[in-house]
Every structure is written in structure tokens, then in C-alpha cells.
Amino acid sequence: MTPFTFFALQSQFAALAVETQIVMSLRLMAMAGALPARPGENNRMISEKGPAMTKAFSAGTQAAFAGKAPEQIINASLAPLTRKVRQNRKRLMK
Numbered sequence: 001m002t003p004f005t006f007f008a009l010q011s012q013f014a015a016l017a018v019e020t021q022i023v024m025s026l027r028l029m030a031m032a033g034a035l036p037a038r039p040g041e042n043n044r045m046i047s048e049k050g051p052a053m054t055k056a057f058s059a060g061t062q063a064a065f066a067g068k069a070p071e072q073i074i075n076a077s078l079a080p081l082t083r084k085v086r087q088n089r090k091r092l093m094k
Helices: 003-032 041-047 049-065 070-092
Strands: none
Touching: 003 041, 003 070, 041 049, 049 070
16 A cells, blocks of 8 residues: 555545534424424435445445455445435535
8 A cells, every 4th residue: 555545535534524424403493393393304414324334334335246456345344334424414514
């Protein structure tokens, strides 16, 4: 793994962490009544965790079994989580 690849992975993790924090903040503000909350948002918040982690684990496992490089395995695992967090952020910011 080159230093540039390592930096790219760090950047992806940081972006995921920031977007996750935004989603958590938006949901907490909605729970507190500071933002309008959609019906069922609290249930959705809990129910989406399992399937998202399963997709991430599955994608990483498939990449590993395909003989991919470590950074490709990490990218494959991060992709479903990043998509889900990004979808949540966009939906909650409407």
C-alpha cells in the first residue's frame, strides 16, 4: 500500500465520520423537536443498521475472496455504508 493509497483511505474514513456525525446531529435535533421529524424516523434509524452492516461485510468478504488488495477490500466494505449515510443525510436535510 502506497502512502497515497493510505491517505485516500484516511480521507474516506474521515468523510464517512463527518457525514455520520451530521446524520446523528440531524436526528437528535429532530428527536428534541428542533427540526420536523418524519413519522417512523426513529424506527428507521434502528432498523437500517443491520442490513447496512450486512451489505458492508458481504462486500468486503467478496472482495477478499476474489483476492483483492487490502485497500480494495476496505473500499468495498466502505461503499455500502457511505451510500447509506449519504442517502440519510440528503433525506434528512430536505
